[in-house]
Each structure stands twice: as structure tokens, then as C-alpha cells.
Amino acid sequence: MRLDNTLKLGNKLFLSMLFLLCFYHTVKNLKQRLILRNALIFSTIILILSSLGQLPHMSLLTLRLRLFEPYIAIFNALVIIMMLPIPKTGKIFGSIILLFIIIQPPRVEQVKTVNTISEIDNKINAFISPGDFALFENSAQASPAKAGERYDKCSRKDRSHWLTYLQKDLGVKFFSQIGDDAHPFNNLRHMYITNGLYKGEPLGMDNEIEFIKLLKDWGVNKACIWSPTAKGFFDDSRYFKLLGKSKKYICYSATYGILPEVRLSKGGTGRLIDEGPFSFKVFLENVSEIQTVTINKNYFNFWSAYDEEGNQISLRKSNQKIRFDTANNGYIFFKYRKGIFLNLISLLAISFALLFDVFKRRFYPPSQKTTDFTRG
Known part of the structure; x- marks a missing residue:
């Protein structure tokens, strides 16, 4: 060196x-x-x-x-x-x-804020709508490739941390999209594409069968990508058709049949209700015998389920989804265990951030220079 x-x-x-x-x-x-x-x-x-x-x-x-x-x-x-x-x-x-x-005084810059995602990408809502289950291509700062630098690089100002707010703003669900930085540490990194890569290899004919099978199994009906590699893949795929191009993404719609979010092994129907980050309900109808129910939600051992009488239902993992057995109609209530220790850490971090902000505003007045927060 x-x-x-x-x-x-x-x-x-x-x-x-x-x-x-x-x-x-x-x-x-x-x-x-x-x-x-x-x-x-x-x-x-x-x-x-x-x-x-x-x-x-x-x-x-x-x-x-x-x-x-x-x-x-x-x-x-x-x-x-x-x-x-x-x-x-x-x-x-x-x-x-x-x-x-x-130690130099902290540089204080006013961050540009927006009221809606449309102020950043005003065409994306023309291609995805409430109820969609969309795959958004991830963007990585570090190469997730298995071999050297074989991946598509993106400009940091084009795709950034604002993307996670899109789910709430447009009422859509993302298929394992986890932002810019965390992809090497996500234990679900086999469930998304990053910079034109799937599982560390360029998206193409070699991994098409596995990748499409994954999207079908989870019921993904829209794909929004940005990299040249992913664009070439979806343009050539018979399982997707082009919808159009927004300011930051190229959007496609699935041509295969979309499976329901709640699937029963021996007939009957189910649907998700009142979904939130720590709880949701499953309503089952026309269940006449004991059967297996599979839900399109990632399994984690902090989830617990109870029937209408308060009896706990045993949950298990199947292809990363939540699965359980039941013979009853009606509601199944799901709750996610909240960690008090983690909440305490979050509270301390938020308190420190607030105190630091007060300190900055008092001793270092903001300059007139603004920074566009879409740069990440």
C-alpha cells in the first residue's frame, strides 16, 4: 500500500x-x-x-x-x-x-421533505395500485455478487431510502425489499434481486426457473426494476409484460395466475384482515375438516396464533411462510411478541436524537443550504 x-x-x-x-x-x-x-x-x-x-x-x-x-x-x-x-x-x-x-462542529443542513411519494416519482402510481404485491429491485452500496464486480451499479441519487415509504403511501405490499444497506445481513436475501443479481448471480436464463417459481409461489403480480440486467430478463420473460416506465423504475405485470394470500389444502377460503406490523387476522370460511392453511407472510418464532375461544394454535414454517392446521371456521388472531428490551433501546436512541437536534439548533443555526434527501 x-x-x-x-x-x-x-x-x-x-x-x-x-x-x-x-x-x-x-x-x-x-x-x-x-x-x-x-x-x-x-x-x-x-x-x-x-x-x-x-x-x-x-x-x-x-x-x-x-x-x-x-x-x-x-x-x-x-x-x-x-x-x-x-x-x-x-x-x-x-x-x-x-x-x-x-473535533469540528457538526455540519447542519436542512433536509428537503416531501408530502407524498409522487413528489419524487410522479408516475409510479400509474403502474402499481392498492392491493398489489410488488417486487421492487433493491439497490446496494456494496457488491452482493459472488464473483468480483459482476453487478449493475446505480447512481445514489436515483434510488434511495425513500422507497420503503412507498408501501404506505400507495397501499401496496413489497416482496422482500429491504432498502439500500442491509442486503448482506438479511436472512431473506435469497428472496429478492439486487443490482441485477439474484442470489449473487446475474439474473438470466440460468436462474429463471427458480426465480419465477419463487414469484409464483408468493403471488407477486408486479415487478419494478431499474438495472439493465433485470430489464433484459423481464423483457425476454414470457411470464411478465411491460406496463411502462416511471421516473425511476421500469414496471411489469405478471401474466401467470395469482395465487391467494391464504391457501387451504382441502377447500374453503380465507382472507387477511386488519393487517398491521404486530398483528393481523385470518378469516376462514367453508372449512369442513381439518386441513393445512398457508399464509403469505414470513414465518418468525415471535408470531403466535389463537382461535376465537382463545386456544393457541401451533405454527410452523413452510418455504418461509406461516403454516398451521385447523378444522374451524371463523377468525384466527395473530400477534407478534414485542421485545421490551428492544423497545427500551429504541426509546434511548430516539431520546438521544431529539437532544442532539435541540443542541444543534441552539448552538449551530441551520444554514440556507438544503440537501435533497433522495440522494440517500
Whole structure:
């Protein structure tokens, strides 16, 4: 790794390491030398890992590591100050001056807000409508490809974090669309396409049968994509027809028969009612014998189900869906267990964000410059 690249990747961190190294050779105390050596080793590891962004699957990790480089540099500088042969008050005074020099005031920019999604993409509602179950192609910052860089890159200003609000604004359901950043960590990453890839391979004839089978099984009736690879796939597919192009997406409609969201193995009908993030109902009709019911919702062990008499129903997973057995008509009530500890963490995070916002507004008035939030 060249010196100029190192300075570019971690300027402050690299300079702090040089000071650590020089100071290490002047210190005779064994305990102090041990602390300095450990700080040097840790800083070197972080600096090396931060320079590996060109390797496959490493770009996301390096982006995260680079966020910590300035703080590690501050820590290194504080270590040196605390070991200087000066009075304690001088060390404290020097540390405060260092923090004022290194830590810059937060940059405050007014974020552009919108009232409806149509202000971002005013044509998307012409192709999807309430009740649709739509596949939206994901966009990734880091390559999810299995081999190098074989994936379609997108401009960050074109597809961004606003997409998740589309479900609420237009009354549609998404088929496993999880935003920009989280795709390497999603345990359902085999259920969506990202930058023209399906399961890490370019979408095409080799994986068409598996991919179409997945969409049919879940009852996906619309697909909105952006990448050239995905466009070529859907243009050539006999299972989809082109609807049109919105500001940000190319939209297609399925030509195969759409299966219902609630399926019964031996006749009868069912439908979902009062769907929310933590609860929903299933209403069953014309059930005359015990049979298997499959619901188009992802199974997770925090879900529990009860019949109208309050009896708990055993749930199991089948192709990632919720499945159970019953012989009764009427309502089945589903509830998702809420984690008190997770709620407490969320409350603390929201409280901190509010306090930080109050601090910014009081001490750093917003500038006139605005940032378009569609850039992500």
C-alpha cells in the first residue's frame, strides 16, 4: 500500500501513528511502552482493513471502519498527552485544546421533505395500485455478487431510502425489499434481486426457473426494476409484460395466475384482515375438516396464533411462510411478541436524537443550504 494512499484513507490516524511511534522510542517505562505498542498494533490493523475496499465483499466493511478512524486518532493523541512529563493540570488542559482542534462542529443542513411519494416519482402510481404485491429491485452500496464486480451499479441519487415509504403511501405490499444497506445481513436475501443479481448471480436464463417459481409461489403480480440486467430478463420473460416506465423504475405485470394470500389444502377460503406490523387476522370460511392453511407472510418464532375461544394454535414454517392446521371456521388472531428490551433501546436512541437536534439548533443555526434527501 503506497504512502499517499494511506494518507488519503486515514490522514489523521496515520499521523497519530507516526507520533505514537516516535514517542514509543523515547519512553523507558515498560508499562507505558506496552500501552503505546498495543495502540500502534490496533491502529495499524484498522488502517490496513480500511484500505481493502477494492476487494470483493469488503467495501461495506471498510466504509464502516473509516467512520472510526478520527476517533482512534484522537485516542492516540490523548495517550501521548497523558504520558507527557508535565503536571496533571497541563495534561487536562492539553487534552481539552486537542479536542477543540480536532473535533469540528457538526455540519447542519436542512433536509428537503416531501408530502407524498409522487413528489419524487410522479408516475409510479400509474403502474402499481392498492392491493398489489410488488417486487421492487433493491439497490446496494456494496457488491452482493459472488464473483468480483459482476453487478449493475446505480447512481445514489436515483434510488434511495425513500422507497420503503412507498408501501404506505400507495397501499401496496413489497416482496422482500429491504432498502439500500442491509442486503448482506438479511436472512431473506435469497428472496429478492439486487443490482441485477439474484442470489449473487446475474439474473438470466440460468436462474429463471427458480426465480419465477419463487414469484409464483408468493403471488407477486408486479415487478419494478431499474438495472439493465433485470430489464433484459423481464423483457425476454414470457411470464411478465411491460406496463411502462416511471421516473425511476421500469414496471411489469405478471401474466401467470395469482395465487391467494391464504391457501387451504382441502377447500374453503380465507382472507387477511386488519393487517398491521404486530398483528393481523385470518378469516376462514367453508372449512369442513381439518386441513393445512398457508399464509403469505414470513414465518418468525415471535408470531403466535389463537382461535376465537382463545386456544393457541401451533405454527410452523413452510418455504418461509406461516403454516398451521385447523378444522374451524371463523377468525384466527395473530400477534407478534414485542421485545421490551428492544423497545427500551429504541426509546434511548430516539431520546438521544431529539437532544442532539435541540443542541444543534441552539448552538449551530441551520444554514440556507438544503440537501435533497433522495440522494440517500
